[in-house]
Amino acid sequence: MPVSSDVEAERDADAGQDADAEESPIDAGDGLPINELFYSLQGEGRLAGTPSVFVRTSGCNLRCWFCDSYHTSWEPTHAWESLEDIVAAVEEYEEADHVVLTGGEPLVHDAAVDLIERLDAAGYHVTVETNGTIHRDAPIDLASVSPKLSNSTPTAERDPAGEGEWAERHDDRRIDMDALTALVEDYDTQLKFVVADDEDLPEILDLLDRLRAAAAVPVPDEDVLLMPEGATRERLAETRERVADLALEHGFRYTPRLHVDLWNDAPET
Secondary structure: OOEEOHHHHHOHHHOOOOOOOOOOOEOOOOEEEEEEEEEEEOOOOOOOOOEEEEEEEOOOOOOOOOOOOHHHOOOOOOEEEEHHHHHHHHHOOOOOOEEEEEOOOHHHEOHHHHHHHHHHHOOOEEEEEEOOOOOOOOOOOEEEEOOOOHHHOOOOOOOOOOOOOOHHHHHHHOOOHHHHHHHHHHOOEEEEEEEOOHHHHHHHHHHHHHHHHHOOOOOOHHHEEEEEOOOOHHHHHHHHHHHHHHHHHHOOEEOOOHHHHHHOOOOOO
């Protein structure tokens, strides 16, 4: 099973602070709102299976209805941790030289750049998992960009908060072509699309056409990953076979969700 850092023991004391990062950027000084910090296997993308330390920030500018990190977006919880303490917690896991900065949306925080720079200086490979709506200038080794399709919009029927107030705001923000283009141009990038069924493919193909027309660098099919929607083993059993078939049909990569296969929907995986 994944292993948690001692950072966890202090989290509850500060969990009531505001982590509802609705706008960007956010400047919280020399620190970040940390929801989880743990050691596990990377479950998704081209580095799936790699032992990694995950630093999960709280706060997001979007509200995907199927978010598998509910407590970083819809109901954000966290402890404010200094960058020094975060790096020290990462260094406790001597087995790993990969760090995954994830969220929520980590790039919504100004201090994320400072953390990435410190991790880079310490010799870590840093993957940043982002929704692609914010570009930052930082030493990112792999930008794991997951553009949000219309299937992510929290309609009244799918809103986990039961309020329906986020649908329009989310839909307006979920694609930022300028930020997405800059990320692709500046970093080694994988484009990871959450796919539920065949109806999602026309939207993916259209977005790729637009991105390829805008970007000054190639966007090869091998950098496009289709990932089945599902945060539980039961849901993945319903989506993964068809998504794998779609990857074969279109020449894209298929990415598993190893952490779900191994540990279902357990926290800190």
